[in-house]
Amino acid sequence: MKQALVIGASGGIGAAMVAELETRGYAVTGLSRSGDGLDVTDGASVTRIMGALDGPFDVIFVAVGTLAVDGAPEKALRQVDAAQMARVFAVNAIGPAMLLAQVERLLPRKGRSVVGVLSARVGSIGDNRMGGWYSYRASKAAVNQIVHGAAIEIGRKRPDAIVAALHPGTVATEFTAGYPGHDKVTPREAASNLCDVLEGLTPEQTGGFFDYAGREIPW
Template sequence: MKRALVIGASGGIGAALAAELETRDYAVTGLSRSVDGLDVTDAASVERHLGALEGPFDAIFVAVGTLADGGAPEKSLSAIEPAQMARVHMVNAIGPALVLAHVERLLPREGRSTVGVLSARVGSIGDNRMGGWYSYRASKAAVNQVIHGAAIEIGRKRKEAVIAALHPGTVETAFTAGYPGHSKVSPEEAARNLCDVMAGLERTQSGGFFDYAGKEIPW
């Protein structure tokens, strides 16, 4: 049986990804802060939890993130609060980087494997036409760079691994509850879309940034 790992498995999208992968005949291992005590912002916690795992995993999803660490996204430069900005970066960029440091060991040496890391379209510099949301945008741009670099590094030894940054769309979760004006999809639909995207990507697309329909997003 194929094996999958979901980091952030208790969140709205993470839980839906775990359930969707099970319908696709994966044996799923899930880790999260609320259930397992995994704190992706703490290197020792990441080492303890991921270091205890035995691979290989055919599919890995990293579904962790915060919008504004309990505050509100900044509408202007004057609203930036340094400590909050640092915390958003810790969760959205540094956390996934710490997780990705363990990924090569957890992937099979031979054969296709996939790693999808949740990002967001607002992390695209080329697509930014509205400004604002400085901490969230910057942290997602940062994690995109981490993912791209990880794909290059891991791909040197795991030749058939496909690693990608993923924009899931606006998903109906607690994360987006304060933004009623946006058109949203259910976590279940988002999970199906993301699994389909990762299943359809070619090895040559590793390191790319894709939306829920598999369309490439500009950096």
């Protein structure tokens, strides 16, 4: 049976990814802070919990992220708070970097495997025409760079592995509850779309940034 690992499995998108992957025939291992004590902002926690896994996993999906931790996204530069920005970066960029550092040994040495990391279109510098949301935008741009670098490094030893940053669309979760102005999809719809993308990516696309329909997003 194919094996999948979902990190952030207790969140809206993460839980839906677990369910969707199971319907597609995967045996799924889910990790989360609430279920397993995995704190992606704590390097020792990441090393301990990820180090206890054996693998190999055909699919690994990183579904961790925060919009603003304890506040709201900034609308102007004067609202940027250093401590708040650091907390957002800790979850959205540094955490995924520490997770990706543990991922390579969990992938098969030969044959196709895919790692998807949850990002967001607002992390695209080329697509930014509105400004604002400085911490969230910058942290997602940072994780995109981390994913791109990880794809290069992992690909040196595992040429059939695919590592990609993925934008799920605006998903109706607690994460987006305060932003009613966007068309939203359900977590299950988002998970189905993301799994389609994961299954359709090729090794030539590793290191890329894609939306829920598999379309490439500019950096």
